[in-house]
Amino acid sequence: MELLPHLFHTLLLTVRDVLPIAAVIFGFQLLVIRKPIPNLKRVLIGFLYVLVGLALFLVGLEEALFPLGKVMARQLTDPVFLYGGIEQLAGEIRWLDYLWVYLFAAAIGFATTIAEPSLLAVAIKAQEVSGGTIGIWGLRIAVALGVAAGIALGTFRIVTGTPLYYYIIAGYLFVIVQTLFAPRMIVALAYDSGGVTTSTVTVPLVTALGLGLASTVPGRSPVLDGFGLIAFASLFPIITVLGYAQLSQWRNRG
Amino acid sequence: MHRLRAIAQPLLDSLRDLAPIIVVIAFFQLAVLQRPLPDLERLLVGTLLVAVGLALFVRGLEIGLFPIGESMAYAFARKGSVLWLLLFAFALGFGTTVAEPALIAVAGEAAEVAAKGGVIGDNPAERGSYAMGLRLTVALSVGLAIVIGVLRILRGWPIQYLIVGGYAGVVIMTLFAPEEIVGIAYDSGGVTTSTITVPLVTALGVGLASSIKGRNPMVDGFGLIAFASLTPMIFVMAYGMMF
Numbered sequence: 007m008e009l010l011p012h013l014f015h016t017l018l019l020t021v022r023d024v025l026p027i028a029a030v031i032f033g034f035q036l037l038v039i040r041k042p043i044p045n046l047k048r049v050l051i052g053f054l055y056v057l058v059g060l061a062l063f064l065v066g067l068e069e070a071l072f073p074l075g076k077v078m079a080r081q082l083t084d085p086v087f088l089y090g091g092i093e094q095l096a097g098e099i100r101w102l103d104y105l106w107v108y109l110f111a112a113a114i115g116f117a118t119t120i121a122e123p124s125l126l127a128v129a130i131k132a133q134e135v136s137g138g139t140i141g142i143w144g145l146r147i148a149v150a151l152g153v154a155a156g157i158a159l160g161t162f163r164i165v166t167g168t169p170l171y172y173y174i175i176a177g178y179l180f181v182i183v184q185t186l187f188a189p190r191m192i193v194a195l196a197y198d199s200g201g202v203t204t205s206t207v208t209v210p211l212v213t214a215l216g217l218g219l220a221s222t223v224p225g226r227s228p229v230l231d232g233f234g235l236i237a238f239a240s241l242f243p244i245i246t247v248l249g250y251a252q253l254s255q256w257r258n259r260g
Numbered sequence: 261m262h263r264l265r266a267i268a269q270p271l272l273d274s275l276r277d278l279a280p281i282i283v284v285i286a287f288f289q290l291a292v293l294q295r296p297l298p299d300l301e302r303l304l305v306g307t308l309l310v311a312v313g314l315a316l317f318v319r320g321l322e323i324g325l326f327p328i329g330e331s332m333a334y335a336f337a338r339k340g341s342v343l344w345l346l347l348f349a350f351a352l353g354f355g356t357t358v359a360e361p362a363l364i365a366v367a368g369e370a371a372e373v374a375a376k377g378g379v380i381g382d383n384p385a386e387r388g389s390y391a392m393g394l395r396l397t398v399a400l401s402v403g404l405a406i407v408i409g410v411l412r413i414l415r416g417w418p419i420q421y422l423i424v425g426g427y428a429g430v431v432i433m434t435l436f437a438p439e440e441i442v443g444i445a446y447d448s449g450g451v452t453t454s455t456i457t458v459p460l461v462t463a464l465g466v467g468l469a470s471s472i473k474g475r476n477p478m479v480d481g482f483g484l485i486a487f488a489s490l491t492p493m494i495f496v497m498a499y500g501m502m503f
Contacts, residue, residue: 009305019361022359023359023360023361023454023456024456025359026355026356026358026359027352027355027356027456027457027460029355030348030351030352030355030356031328031332031352031460033351034332034344034348034351035332035335038339038344038348039332039335039336039339041335043328043331044327044331045327048323048324048327049323049324049327049328050324051320051323051324052319052320052321052322052323052324052325052327052328053320053324053325054320054324055316055317055319055320055323055324056316056317056320056321056324056325056456057320058313058316059312059313059314059315059316059317059318059319059320060313060317060455060456061313062309062310062312062313062316063309063310063313063314063317064313065306065309065313066305066306066307066308066309066310066311066312066313067306067310069302069305069306069309070302070303070304070305070306070307070309070310071281071285071303071306071307071310074285074289074297074298074303075285078285078288078289078293081293081295082288082292082293087293106288106292110284110288110292113284113287113288114281114284114285116280116284117280117281117283117284118281120277120280120281121277121278121280121281121310121314123314123317123318123455124453124454124455124458124459126277126314126318127321127325127455127458127459127462128458128459128462128482128485130318130321130322131326131459131462131463131466132478132482135466135470135477135478135481136478170442170443170446171434171442174434174446175431175434178427178430178431181427182424182427185420185423185424186420190479191476191478191479193419193420193479194419194478194479194480194481194482194483194486195478195482195483197419197423197482197483197485197486198462198482198483198484198485198486200486200489201449201452201453201458201485201486201488201489202453202458202485206454206455207281209362209451231443234443234446234447236446236447236451237443237446237447237449240449240489
């Protein structure tokens with residue numbers, strides 16, 4: 007197990023990702039604001055924690071969870087598992103045959119979202135700013151349910167082969183209507199939750215699932231159908247977070 | 261004793277965050293696929309690394325990224341120079357996106373799709389310049405998104421009109437953009453906001469909204485990330501139409 011070189015390499019990559027951000031921050035701080043950073047030492051230690059933490063996080067995922075998750079995504083979409091062999095496949099593919107795939111998609115979407123660090127960051131801020139009205143766990147579960155529904159529907163779309171934009175356009179129209187009725191304070195946060203769901207943890211596993219599915223379902227092309235799961239994962243959390251706020255408002259009115 | 265708890269508590273929190281992934285993978289592996297868990301030791305070590313990493317990251321957020329984002333927001337608000345603030349917003353959006361690994365991966369895939377579709381010549385040079393152009397396009401669009409988002413916070417524009425307008429733009433562009441680029445364009449909206457950008461940008465928005473009179477941090481402070489995931493879709497489809 008070559009854990010240490012891998013760890014070192016990932017740490018270097020993380021440092022490279024942070025460099026432009028650090029350059030912008032410290033450049034503006036020194037040249038434009040021209041005031042010393044308050045608690046500079048603490049902030050630098052914080053940056054160090056973030057770097058080391060992210061590197062450990064990524065190495066752990068790549069060592070343990072990603073390989074297994076990707077293999078499972080392949081096995082679940084394998085015709086041998088689904089029909090007991092490609093020759094068993096009589097004519098049309100039936101979307102019902104893929105029930106385990108949808109379940110896996112929903113479950114893995116939910117689970118990876120709960121572990122997503124950027125969502126946790128936004129949830130901490132939201133709880134702080136809302137004075138506790140929006141709980142860290144409430145927001146995270148609402149977003150995770152949205153991602154679960156989105157990815158499950160996205161895999162269903164790949165199996166049935168319907169065009170992506172039907173779903174996306176319908177989803178956005180739904181969001182627009184829902185926005186008109188949702189409490190005003192949640193709107194910006196809900197829109198943000200669409201963007202934060204899809205980073206470090208969710209993207210690699212979900213992409214593997216989409217590409218695996220698109221290359222094993224007869225008649226699908228990985229190029230045309232493999233993408234688009236991420237789009238589902240960023241759309242549906244908006245709906246569930248708006249819904250979560252509507253639900254709590256409605257309950258409070260009681 | 262107190263020290264021990266201070267170290268153990270964040271670790272336990274992270275393990276709880278990871279529990280769903282472990283349960284899902286174990287259930288599907290053992291009960292559905294009916295295969296044994298391969299290399300259990302490696303799995304345990306990996307999970308422990310992830311948990312320690314997450315705990316450190318959260319601590320780093322609280323003492324590093326959040327405070328610096330907020331203190332810069334306050335400093336800019338006190339300084340009162342809108343131009344510098346917008347320049348900072350653009351630099352933050354552009355700088356963090358152009359080097360984003362997920363974006364580099366998506367741009368490479370997009371170049372491959374374009375080459376297969378005969379849109380550009382199928383050789384490394386043309387694919388390289390197509391991918392680079394796409395990366396710059398997305399980075400530009402994210403920089404612009406943060407600028408618009410910051411302007412919105414300063415002026416107190418309601419977010420829904422801007423977002424709904426943006427979605428309308430996405431829908432219209434979808435009708436005209438070449439079919440191969442649509443999936444990639446939609447995905448590019450999701451990949452632009454990295455784990456380090458999100459806390460910084462959120463702290464910046466909330467900090468600005470709390471330091472400007474008449475703005476509510478809850479209503480006005482969020483939304484920067486929403487813009488950053490919306491504009492790349494429009495710009496990538498526009499990029500696809502130019503070829």
